[in-house]
Amino acid sequence: MKIDTKQFGTIDIEDGKVYTMPDGMPGFLSMKRFVIIEREDIWPFQCYQCLDDPGLSFFIMNPYLFKADYTVDMEQAAIEAGWEDDDPGDIKLYVIVNTSAGIPEKITANLIGPLVINTRRFEAVQLVLHNSPYSHQHLIFDAPARQNIVSA
Amino acid sequence: MLVLTRKVGEKLLVGDDITISVIEVNRGSVRIGVEAPRNVSVLRFEVYERIQEENLTASRAASATNIQQAATLWRTKGLAKEGKGGGK
Numbered sequence: 226m227k228i229d230t231k232q233f234g235t236i237d238i239e240d241g242k243v244y245t246m247p248d249g250m251p252g253f254l255s256m257k258r259f260v261i262i263e264r265e266d267i268w269p270f271q272c273y274q275c276l277d278d279p280g281l282s283f284f285i286m287n288p289y290l291f292k293a294d295y296t297v298d299m300e301q302a303a304i305e306a307g308w309e310d311d312d313p314g315d316i317k318l319y320v321i322v323n324t325s326a327g328i329p330e331k332i333t334a335n336l337i338g339p340l341v342i343n344t345r346r347f348e349a350v351q352l353v354l355h356n357s358p359y360s361h362q363h364l365i366f367d368a369p370a371r372q373n374i375v376s377a
Numbered sequence: 378m379l380v381l382t383r384k385v386g387e388k389l390l391v392g393d394d395i396t397i398s399v400i401e402v403n404r405g406s407v408r409i410g411v412e413a414p415r416n417v418s419v420l421r422f423e424v425y426e427r428i429q430e431e432n433l434t435a436s437r438a439a440s441a442t443n444i445q446q447a448a449t450l451w452r453t454k455g456l457a458k459e460g461k462g463g464g465k
Contacts (some may be wrong), residue, residue, distance in 0.1 A: 232441045249430035253436075267441070267448045269457070281434055284444045290457045304415050323431065324445075326437035329447040335435070338428040353428050355420050361431045366450065 228260065229279040232272060238262060243276060244342060244349040251338070251351065256281060259349065261342070270322060273340065285319040285340060291365050295336065297354065302341050306350045315345040323362065333362040 226240050244259045255277070262272040269290055275281035288295045297318060303309050308316065318341055320334040336359035342349045381389065389397040394414055401408040411419045 250432055251425060252432040267444050269451055270448055272444075278427075281436055282439055283432075284439055294418065301415075305418055307416065319431065321435050321437060322444075323435040324440070324443040324447065325434050326378050327443075329443065329450040329452070332447045335431045337430070338431060349431075351424055351428070353418065353420055355418075355424050361427050366454070 228274070230262070230272070230274050231280045232274075232282055233262070233264075236262070242347070244347050246349050246351070248350070249355065253281065261285070262278070273319070273321070278360055283321045284324070285321055286310075286334060286365075288318065288320045288334060288336065288339065291334070292336070294328060295359075297341075297352065299341075302350075302352050305352070306341065306343070306345055306348070307347075307352060308346065311343060311345060315343055317342045317344060321351075322365065328360070330366050332365050334365055335361045336363045337361050 227235055227237055229235050236259055242260060244261070245302050246259060248254065249256045252283045253275075256275050258276040260274050260276060262274055264272070269285070270286050273285045295318075299313060299316065299318075303311065303313075303316065317376040318339050320336060320339050323333045323335065328330070337354040337357045338361065339352050339354070340349055341352055383389065383399045385399050385402055387399055391397060395417065396412040398410040398412075399407060400410050413419055
């Protein structure tokens with residue numbers, strides 16, 4: 226199907242892979258329908274594009290690519306989302322990245338607000354992790370010793 | 378906003394199944410207990426605000442150009458080349 230995007234113009238994406246966020250996302254509570262755009266020119270990032278607003282998109286990434294020990298209580302996440310009985314293999318985790326620092330070396334990832342995507346139900350939620358040792362602005366490229374650790 | 382005064386040990390009932398208890402009061406702070414069903418999230422407000430603010434900033438800054446630069450930097454550094462798709 227064809228969709229309009231601010232980032233990439235009008236593009237063709239695979240039919241049917243639309244993720245519904247029942248409660249939207251913090252800051253965007255009325256935005257419910259999203260797709261994940263994979264492109265070679267932006268890998269390892271993907272574009273999380275809102276269908277309700279072509280001007281709204283985020284770049285996301287698999288956090289395990291830069292933080293192998295990233296831990297999220299997926300059982301609690303499943304309960305909060307109403308997915309208790311689902312196969313954990315159907316549930317994928319992404320983090321939203323932030324390029325507002327202006328240079329690629331300073332790109333950060335929000336480790337306390339991961340996106341949890343259910344690939345069987347085609348639903349998604351953004352978790353808000355409380356009591357987490359992680360940062361909402363974790364430097365993807367910097368050495369671990371120099372990370373900002375902000376406790377929630 | 379509903380504003381109520383409670384003493385230590387007293388409680389509030391929110392809806393049918395959320396109970397808020399005043400556990401302890403010290404100068405400048407109060408210790409609060411919350412009982413709620415497992416599917417209800419309970420957060421310090423500033424944590425939610427932090428996520429909200431980060432979402433707004435990230436969405437405003439998102440551009441194909443700057444993410445392409447970051448992608449190039451990733452490849453230049455020879456970092457993980459695992460297959461596409463989300464986490465574990």
